[in-house]
Every structure is written in structure tokens, then in C-alpha cells.
Amino acid sequence: MAFSFNFDIPLRTEETNDKENKDDKAKCVDLKCSEASATVSKKIKDAVEHQLLLDPLSHIENWMPETITIGALPPLLCLNESVFEKTAPEREDSEEILAKTLTQNSDLISGVYEGGLKIWECTYDLLEYIDDAGETFAGKRVLDLGCGAGLLGILALKRGATKVDFQDYNSTVIEQLTVPNVFLNCEEDDENKEKSSRPPSKRKAPLNASEKLLDRCGFFSGDWNSFLRLMQNKTPLPKYDIIFTSETIYNTDYYSSLHNVFCDLLDENGIVYLATKSHYFGVGGGLHLFEKFVERNNVFQIRYLKDVEQGLKRHVVSLTFKK
Template sequence: MVYLEYDFKIDPPQPATDILIAELGELGFESFVENETGLLAYILKSEWKGGMLSELFVSQNPNFKISWTSKEIEQQNWNAEWEKNFHPIKVGDRCMVRAPFHDPAKVEYDIVIEPKMSFGTGHHETTHRMLEHILVNDFEGKSVLDMGCGTGVLAILAKKRGATDVDAIDIDEWCYLNTQENVERNNCPEIKTYQGDSNLLKDKKYDVILANINRNILLEDIPIYADCLAKEGTLFLSGFYLEDLDAISSKCAAHGLEFEKNLEKNNWIAAKYVN
């Protein structure tokens, strides 16, 4: 597969970078790497449509100066790029997310992730906050779904926190394969990985569902998640902004899911709902 790499120069970097990532995610861009000048964003060449970037809201804001260039890259050229930019992160005092070339961490949950083109290293606010939710909630003996799993980092931590049955699903083949690699790398062979979307959830039941995707997909799939939640189940949602919380919570409430709490960082939200 051939990817297009878009190199965005952004001034000032925040909050423009976070807004841009959200907009690009809705357009089909799969992966992002923040750097000193802005952002690298990646989309399959086959998914690219001319003029996709012409109506970016963030680029029309007079408070931000954004320009970009693009080039084709082969999928296998990604390794050197992420290795240059991937630094270990610590989540509280109990969890570290690091690459295979970093030294082992002296923490309760030492997670080794080789992200390649997949979203979910823990660096982005949404992933970081979802990891925090997992650390402080009970997963012992629970069945868990990681929807839009990316690298599989959420599924892996859920398993390490005592979950018994864990499914990890992503529509993108690269993410599906990357999750399989990371599951093996972290000695979690019980995690089952699938390529597909919410259509795979028919007749499934889970105690916990983790979905770190984006606002539009979440709003579309919340009814499906609600149907898949076991009695007294828990739904964790992320990938959207604070201003989207009311719309997400209203959709959840319409399907019997009550908002309990949210974690916020830089206007990004990770919310918890229960039935």
C-alpha cells in the first residue's frame, strides 16, 4: 500500500494542531506525528480525494497560519520516522508505554508498543486519558471490547488489569496487523483481534467497551455499543472535544447510558458511562 504524507507547518502550534488532527481524522487520515514545525499526517493514497483539504476549518481561522506539502511514501518507510519521534510516556505512577528500543520501566504495567502507522501510543490526550480510566477502574474478570484499537494499547492494559475476554477491532488492516504484533509483544495471546467495524458486534456482549475514535463515528455507533453492553456495563468514549460532550452524552442517555465522569486534557475528553 502507498501512503500520502502531508507535512503541515503550523503557527502557533496550539490549539491549531489538535483541531487539525480532529478534522483530518474525519477526512480519513489514519496517523499523526507532531514535530517541531507542526504535524505529519498520513492517508492511504487510494482514500485521497482531490480538494479534501480546501474546506479545513482550522486553515481558514485568521489566528492560525497553516501551510502544507505532500509526498508519496511506501508503507515500510514508516519505521524510521516513528522511531525518531516516539518517546516513552508515563501514565501516573503505575504505567509506562514505550517502544522496544527503550529500556524496561520499573512500573506495575510496562507496555511495549511498536506503533508504525497506527494511532495509539499514549502520547495523544485521548489515549492517555483512556489509559488513566483503565488504571482506576475494575477490569478483573471482565469481558472487554477495544473498538478502533489502533495499536491495541488499551486492550493490552485492560488485559494486564485482569480482564478475561478481550476483543480488539479496527477497520484498518495496518492497525489490525499492528495490534496482533503488539499483543504478542506484550505476552497477551488471549486478546482476539479482528478487522472490521461495528457490524462485527452483532450478538456480542461485553462488560466494558472502550472506544477512542472520533465524534461522528461515536454518535453513529453508540446505539450499537449500548446493545452490546452487559447489565451494569461500562462504556468509555474518547476522541472528541469538550464542546462535543453534550451531544455524546445526549446520545448515550437516549440509549439508557448515564454519564458518570470525564477526564479532560487540552479540551480533549475521555468520558465514562454506565447502564
């Protein structure tokens, strides 16, 4: 069964959107970086920093990963959603998202499952933009926010980032998709170096070079408010040169917590790359509303980097601190 593009959230009318805009406006008056954390809406899911499993590939020994090739970027390996559809009953599913997405045939269940098990199309737009722009990531600290499969962070890791943190709402996504994908790609690097002839389906625990690569990664789950609190408890406060975030502005309720993460965790000279559809039908969010939210807060400048006109319009934009 294929996952379908639908959202298990009540449809919003123009009237509710208008009300939300007013609520957002009320929420974000005086919103200024860390002080904004105090204005944030309710907690949804506690943040957790995940320790790496000994062999995160043990679940997928018999599954061939998909290879994603974009322009001159290194090929990226990843598990595709059919693996989860076929193996859901055998997997740890304490959040019950594997079972729910299958039975409800839904891409997203607001507050329960935020869509991280599939790769959304704006991730490909952002990868294409990175390919065109020739970004290398050497020496950069990177956060893949709302990472799902983690392809953006994995690319940064492969291209020399000093630190890559991956965050997703769901712990199941981090443990069963993001971490295995990072291992798959790290192992692939070792295989390239060692010119091994081992068939790709026979996966095993990572080698030394991969372990070093993984030392540069952190894995986090939970909602953005509690993720930010968890990071704020670290000394020194982590700062990122690059924050990637793809298909994360579909729900206006999350705008203030997302904005707070940008405010507090982006380095003063850093850049957020945000890839998004113009509008998310059935959910109500989209670039126009997010842009208005950002403008009202007057902290970041938005620049359009890439527009895709086919079908539903999509965009890649950057956010940098106003100087």
C-alpha cells in the same frame, strides 16, 4: 515525515451541522438496542475476524518499540508511527492506507483510513484515569473499540482480563500494529517471568505463556455496523463488562452505529469508558453533540470522570445503562 493533525474530510459549516443534528434526530427516534441495528446507515467496510499470524513480529525485527509509562501502570510497549513511515514500501498495504497517509500527509481519510496508526492523546488521558482509579480488570470481558495501537486492551490483558477483543476500522492497523503490539507486550511478560537477557530488538515468535495470553484475545476489523452483525452471528452473543473507546466520536455520521454497538454488546451491568476531545475542528463531532445524541436515545447515562483543560479540552466519561 511526521503525520500531521489534519482531516481529509470537507469542512462542515454550522448549517451542515444543524442539518446533521436533524438527520441524527430522525435516525434515532425509537432507537432501542438491537432493534436499532435496522435503522443504521450504510455499510462501509465488511467486518473480518483476524487469525493470528505465525510470527507477527517478523516485520519489526530491527525496530525498537517505544515504552509508554504512566504512573503505576505496567510499562506498555508499542510501535510508533515512524516505523510505518520508514517501512511503508516493504509492507502489505492492500487497503493502501500506508501509502495514502504518507502521500496525503493526513491523520484520517474518512471511510478509508480512520486514524488507527497513531496513538491519539485521549488514550493517554484514559490510561491516566485508569491509573488514578486503580482499575484491575481481573475476570473482566473487555472490548477495545476503535483500538488503533490497542494500548487500553493490552493493559486490561496484562491486568487479568479474561477476554479482550480489539476492533479497528482498518485491517492493516489490526495486522500491522495492534497484533504486533499485543505480541510485544505478551512477550515482554514472558521475558519478565524468565528473567531473559535477550535484547528487546531481537524479537521472536511468542512463548507458551504468551500463547495462552493470546488465547484470550480476538481481533476484528471493519466498520461498526458490520462488526456488530458479525458479533450477533456468534452464539452466545459476546457481552463485555468494559468497552474502551478513545477518540471515536469525531464524526456524527457514525454515532448511531457506535451507539448500537454499546447497546448490543455491553453487559447490562457493564461500563463504557469513552475518552474524547470536546470538539473536533474540521470534522464537526465532539462530546456535546454525542451527549445530545445519547440523551435523545435515552438508553445510557453519561458521567464525567476526568476533564483536561490544557489546550483543546478533553474528557473521560462513562456510559452505563439507565436502570
